[in-house]
Amino acid sequence: MTNKKSNTFHPALAVKNIKNHVTVVLGMDNDQYPLWVALFTNHAKSNRVLHHIITLKTGGSKAPETAEEKEMWEVLDATVLQWIYATVNNDLLETIVEEESTAMECWNRLRDIFLDNQNSRAVTLDQEFSHTSMSDFSTVAAYCQRLKTLVDQLKNVGAPVSNTRLVFQLVSGLTEAYNGVGTIIRQANPLPQFYHARSMLTLEEAGFAKSAATTASQAMYAKSSSDGSSILGPPPAPSKG
Template sequence: MENVHYSTWAELFKIHARSNRVIHHIIPSTTVPGTSTDAEKEEWSTVDAIVLKWIYATISDDLLHTILEPDSTAQAAWERLRDIFQDNKHSRAVTLEQEFSNTSMEDFTNVSSYCQRLKLLADQLKSVGAPVTNNRLVLHMVAGLTDAYSGVGTLLRQSDPLPPFYQARSMLVLEEAGLAKKAALGTSTTSAMVADSCSSSPPQNRGSPGGHKGKNRSSQKGRY
């Protein structure tokens, strides 16, 4: 229950339901076909059970045990899940707002994970009635960057209008790739300089220090 991302799950589930023409089983509409005959009621009940099974199959065990009720409909299960994650909206908004404001890149291993966290928090804030505008999302993303990204951060600040979040994210990812390439190039250059230094050193005399080898040859010559 703590790790599930309800807003993402709900949006994907609605897309799946629309693609199968059963969205009215979770979100009632005035255009729903009537169920006057027994055959129509039976068909509606069968389809509703399928949608309910989709819900139960795509949530965690703790959520399943929380919302499971006998003879439930898909709409009732959908609404119980919504209430779990969207009740006390103001309290949730305060908690999410604090987490959003305290998120910075130094707590993440790369740009992608940092941006993903910011986008997730923004989506969660939107689901509790406190949407984050694109400008605020981009500016906060820039404010939380480390010193290595100061150049692209300045470029983004000076943009008017600010680029969409996904475009700003792409700029950071490209900058990250460039920094990694420079670091790798610097390492290889240092290694090459060390290797060149070793190869340019004068060869060591294989004989003993002080020309003992020459002495040995002279003594051998006199002996013969």
């Protein structure tokens, strides 16, 4: 009679360094909670442990029944808990660590920290969103990324922003140099998606950079042309004899 050994391998146990997958280190004073959640939940799902942090309506693992299943559940839960601890900074770690805590309990504590007082946070974030201006950023990409970050944060506190409002805010915050493309975006029917509008602005920015480079090159050429020695070289030395 052959004894069959149960297969105890689980993909989550093969993860060597969680920071290779969740590249954001979460802190109490930063605004990267939505990004951290997105990275973490995707990683947990791909390793079949999402049910350790989120109660799934369908498709979740059944409750452990045998001693072996309970032991494996505890090992996996401790693994996910270690992932959480490894991807937050020390100040936040000291706040969320509790003895005998499950991964889901820790996950929920983080959620409460970042989503507490949602109405107050929504008002503050909405005010910042409404006053975000391109003049405060060095590039179109940085300006657009800030708007997108604020939109993600507003969504997480129960105040989602529509594409229409996002695009109008994007256009209204542009500097004077972008008024032309801003008008094209505003008058488009239907209004373009945010990422399309962003691409239009990026192309305009690239055009400005190319124009500036051409102007600088022409100015340098003109300066060289006005200086005969730079074009023709130094005058010939007088002949001897």
